Amino acid sequence: MGGRAVSPGGALLRTSRMFSIPKPLPEPPSTNLHIGDHKSATMTRPYPQHQSITSPLASREKGDWGLKRPFPLKSTMATSTPFIRIKQVDTVENVTNFASAADHSLSLEKFQELRVAMSVPFNTDKKSDSSSRTELWHKSVFEEDMDFTDFQRGRGDDRRWKFQGPWLARMTEGEFIEYLNKKVRPKRAHFRTLLKEKLADDITTSQNKTALEAGKAAPAKVEARDISEEQFTDYLRSLRNDRVTLYALVSKFLDLAPLGQPVGIIQTFWSDRDSLAPDSPYGKSGPPPSHPSAGISYLRTGSFMENHPVYGPQGKRTPALARVVYPKAGPMSPKLGVGGFVADAPSGDNEFNPRTYGSRRISPTRSMLNGIMHLDTTTFGGAKAYVEATTANVDPSGKVVLQLRETGPEAQVVARESKGLTEIYHDGPTKSYVPSTPSAPSAQESQRPTRVSNEARLNRVADEILEESSRSDKS
Structure with a gap:
């Protein structure tokens, strides 16, 4: 059933970012990290799902919020936080379904008043003494070696915050089975081809090293087509026993989020080129669903003096x-x-x-x-x-x-x-002294000896001298 025809200009305006409202984000799923989450229709979500919209007072008094129909003044003017979120522009009743967006809007303002810089999570898998420096120095999410999404960067690929593959620990059992059926199994043949090429490169490197130690000429390069089925089968068996290398190869092939170090496995074949866990700040808990700053703070450091x-x-x-x-x-x-x-x-x-x-x-x-x-x-x-x-x-x-x-x-x-x-x-x-109104002294206070400062006595002596001098002059 065809829809109503739209002019080219109208179609352009509908798809323009200036005139269109972005699609809402999906509902935050309940993960194993937060088992105690209770869903409610009025609860504040962990992150905003709809865009927050506001309007100037002059337009708000007319019900004008920039949409196709005015909003009721009773629900939009009787508030000190004029922020709304549009749930549906057109409903079956020909009205716009909207609600208040003051919760996330005010939270953003209050968070920016804290002047907090966003940092990457600390990697507890490292064996260095970096854990002793974590309380003194936090690495910003805007550092050049952390804030990038390019895949072709060699050893720095594991420090990315965005990956094409999912974080496996966050997936439910049904999502994981669907991912295996639709994404992993169709790529088996391609992965076996890459393994043969890697095996050929390893054999070539080993032969060149042996020839160099013996003082002989380097043999011809081994190609993937030269690998026999027996050699490839033995190589697959060795990979199944060397889980660390296998995890690195699979993660790089599927572009999965970095995995933490496997527990209980002796890392004897850990390669600097294929290692993904040691340098990744997301190897333990997983990468964030958005940019690590979440757009709530753009401060690079909190090292400033007020x-x-x-x-x-x-x-x-x-x-x-x-x-x-x-x-x-x-x-x-x-x-x-x-x-x-x-x-x-x-x-x-x-x-x-x-x-x-x-x-x-x-x-x-x-x-x-x-x-x-x-x-x-x-x-x-x-x-x-x-x-x-x-x-x-x-x-x-x-x-x-x-x-x-x-x-x-x-x-x-x-x-x-x-x-x-x-x-x-x-x-x-240091508080300034304000003298009180003097009152008449009592009989006991008048009999007490009063302490007079040296400056007061000197003033009286000077007055007497001046007065005596004036009298002698007159005489």
């Missing part, structure tokens, strides 16, 4: 006020809400995570924050505390993982003063 207008350069950044949303439960750390994001409490011996030895606290001088061990229902709005956001990264499911640390008491006082909750600039001995 300059206070009164107190000058600050050693600590301005902290953010966090709310305890989930108390400590067994080995799980308490959860804090910061700028619309839920993050783990800062680690270490602090007010969020008091360490004990038996029944005795290690640091008895540190006080415990209310709401950490149990839900605080007495404090208005819940228990709150100041924390400092250091960095953030995007996990494979699209959620923003925020890293927090405790802040100093001076930074907390400065932050409270900026909100008018305290005053520290004129507190203490």
